[in-house]
Amino acid sequence: MTTVETVRFHLEPGVDAEEFVRLDAKVEQDYMAKRPGFVSREVxxxxxxxxxxxxxxxxxxxxxxxxxxxxxxxxxxDFLAAIDKSTVVSGRYARVQH
Known part of the structure; x- marks a missing residue:
């Protein structure tokens, strides 16, 4: 059964949204996508x-x-440095199969 994780957050003050897109793509490519069991990710x-x-x-x-x-x-x-840690809210869900 697929596991779905969610994370909500805001950026640190002064972090440019376009720069964050670059940091996000890098963390996905260099870390997340290389992990066993990774299926997909969207932001x-x-x-x-x-x-x-x-x-x-x-x-x-x-x-x-x-x-x-x-x-x-x-x-x-670099990705973590851009995130306001005080705003992070995460969750985990099991996909409902039909």
Whole structure:
């Protein structure tokens, strides 16, 4: 069963949205997409500047393993520096099969 993770956040003051798009693409290419069980990822933004990242994983274990290393990985540091950590809200869901 596919596991879906969501993360909502705002950027740090002064971080340019176009620069963040570049940082986001880099973290996906250099870190997320190389992790076992990675299925897909999309990033959206609302009119208030809140971002929503949706990541699909093959299993909850794949998601756990990736997130355990995420905050310490060299590939993620520029991405993390751009995010206002006080605004981060995350969730995990199991895909409902029809």
């Amino acid at each position: 959206t933004r609302n009119d208030d500047g809140e971002y929503l990242v949706i990541v699909h994983w093959a299993t909850p274990g794949d998601a756990d393993a990736t997130m355990q290393g995420f905050f310490g990985a060299p590939e993620t540091q």
